[in-house]
Amino acid sequence: xxxxxxxxxVVAAIDPAxxxxxxxxxxxxHIRSPWRERSDxxxxxxxxxxxxxxGCRLEIGETWRPGLSGLEAGQWINMLYWMHEARRDILIQHxxxxxxxxxxxxxxxxxxxxxxxxxxxxxxxxxxxxxxVGIDATDALDGTPLLDIKPHLPTIDLPPA
Amino acid sequence: xxxxxxxxxVVAAIDPAxxxxxxxxxxxxHIRSPWRERSDxxxxxxxxxxxxxxGCRLEIGETWRPGLSGLEAGQWINMLYWMHEARRDILIQHxxxxxxxxxxxxxxxxxxxxxxxxxxxxxxxxxxxxxxVGIDATDALDGTPLLDIKPHLPTIDLPPA
Numbered sequence: 256x257x258x259x260x261x262x263x264x265v266v267a268a269i270d271p272a273x274x275x276x277x278x279x280x281x282x283x284x285h286i287r288s289p290w291r292e293r294s295d296x297x298x299x300x301x302x303x304x305x306x307x308x309x310g311c312r313l314e315i316g317e318t319w320r321p322g323l324s325g326l327e328a329g330q331w332i333n334m335l336y337w338m339h340e341a342r343r344d345i346l347i348q349h350x351x352x353x354x355x356x357x358x359x360x361x362x363x364x365x366x367x368x369x370x371x372x373x374x375x376x377x378x379x380x381x382x383x384x385x386x387x388v389g390i391d392a393t394d395a396l397d398g399t400p401l402l403d404i405k406p407h408l409p410t411i412d413l414p415p416a
Numbered sequence: 417x418x419x420x421x422x423x424x425x426v427v428a429a430i431d432p433a434x435x436x437x438x439x440x441x442x443x444x445x446h447i448r449s450p451w452r453e454r455s456d457x458x459x460x461x462x463x464x465x466x467x468x469x470x471g472c473r474l475e476i477g478e479t480w481r482p483g484l485s486g487l488e489a490g491q492w493i494n495m496l497y498w499m500h501e502a503r504r505d506i507l508i509q510h511x512x513x514x515x516x517x518x519x520x521x522x523x524x525x526x527x528x529x530x531x532x533x534x535x536x537x538x539x540x541x542x543x544x545x546x547x548x549v550g551i552d553a554t555d556a557l558d559g560t561p562l563l564d565i566k567p568h569l570p571t572i573d574l575p576p577a
Contacts, residue, residue, distance in 0.1 A: 265482045271442040277561065278498055279437025280530045300572045319529060321426045322507040325522030331575050332521075333534055335496070337439055346483040360493075360565040361486030363572075368480060369441045369563045373494055373534065375573055400438065402530045404521040411461045411524075412536055413574065414492050 263356035265347035271368045272343045282400035283322075284315035284386065286336055288393050293340065296394055299363070300374055303394040311376075311393045313401055315386035323383050323404075330378050331407035334390075337400040338372050341365035375407055424517035426508035432529045433504045443561035444483075445476035445547065447497055449554050454501065457555055460524070461535055464555040472537075472554045474562055476547035484544050484565075491539050492568035495551075498561040499533050502526035536568055 260266060289308045290296040297303035313334070315323060326332070345366050349356040359367040372395070380389035388404075421427060450469045451457040458464035474495070476484060487493070506527050510517040520528040533556070541550035549565070 267479055267482075269479050274442065276440025277443040278500070279440045280532075281432040281435065282438040283529055301576075304576060318428055318430050319507065321428075322520040322529070323522070324508060325518035335530070335532055335534070339439070346480065347485060357486035359483040361484070361567055363566055363569065367564060368444055368483070369496070371441075371496060371532070371564055373496070373566060373573075375575065377575070403528060403532055405524055405534060406522055407575070408524065412534075414536065414538070414568070415462075415465065 260345070261349045263347065263349055264345055267344045267346050267368070270344040280337065280402055282337065282402070283319040284313055284401045286393055286395045286399040286401055287312045287314055288395055288397045290395070291397050293396060296396055298394070300392060300394050303392040308392055311390045313388040313390060313404070315388065317386065320383055320386040323381065323386065323388065326378060326381055326388070326404070328378050328381050331375060332378060333405045333407055333412070334374050334376060334401065335403040336372050336374070336395060337402055338365035338370035339400055340396070341370040343368050343370055371402065421506070422510045424508065424510055425506055428505045428507050428529070431505040441498065441563055443498065443563070444480040445474055445562045447554055447556045447558070447560040447562055448473050448475055449556055449558045451556070452558050454557060457557055459555070461553060461555050464553040469553055472551045474549040474551060474565070476549065478547065481544055481547040484542065484547070484549065487539060487542055487549070487565070489539050489542050492536055493539060494566045494568055494573070495535050495537060495562065496564040497533050497535070497556060498563055499526035499531040500561055501557070502531040504529050504531055532563065
């Protein structure tokens with residue numbers, strides 16, 4: 256990601272991209288979206304929905320497709336994906352929409368030690384044989400690697416009443 | 417994790433634990449909880465809250481502590497953590513609370529290709545110098561590695577109205 260250091264930003268003593276790491280992830284598939292360049296991407300999921308993108312989907316690798324059984328069209332899912340173009344070493348950042356620099360863990364910025372994104376989306380179609388899961392929208396770049404799908408459960412995914 | 421194969425379960429052709437992986441994660445800290453054995457752990461976050469555990473907290477490694485700035489006590493956060501004891505190769509599972517085997521991606525089971533858990537918790541205290549973040553509850557085993565903290569944003573973390 257072409258993110259130069261801005262005034263007030265703090266870079267980690269260790270760049271997570273350049274150390275062996277503590278555990279590894281596998282890519283279970285990819286996100287397909289109309290956004291081919293970072294400059295095309297909506298800034299967040301709300302803006303993505305406003306642009307009503309067509310053809311957003313997950314393409315799940317053959318090995319992992321049995322794991323889709325039990326999901327249904329209409330269901331809301333939390334998807335976790337790997338923001339492969341993001342820097343991982345900027346701990347205090349100054350996003351354009353903020354008045355002052357702030358910590359990576361208080362932002363939803365892609366720039367963080369583990370560039371894992373969380374997005375709540377709705378399944379619009381599901382084909383277990385081809386591993387294609389239609390979703391209502393995404394702000395992710397076309398081709399972004401997918402890590403996980405989890406059902407949205409209001410009993411644990413919302414603050415208790 | 418001591419999870420034997422049960423009737424109707426499907427094991428992946430590839431065990432993600434035994435391949436090099438596509439990317440690596442770093443552990444930014446650990447979760448501390450009263451649960452010292454898997455058999456002690458509440459089944460989910462709702463049950464964890466019912467048991468009113470004391471002393472649940474995140475201990476963030478020194479390198480990553482600047483990333484906490486901007487967080488506040490009282491705030492709800494999504495935390496992502498690594499379920500290091502879970503098997504990664506069982507794609508169709510038969511949890512005890514289900515009538516039939518079902519796909520890993522339709523369950524919140526720790527057993528999944530990338531054993532990353534998602535939990536929405538409330539910050540109860542915050543000390544940037546020591547990297548200790550108190551949280552209201554967790555169902556995670558004491559010592560579970562932490563991957564990320566993200567602010568909960570109702571505009572994107574709830575299904576649109």
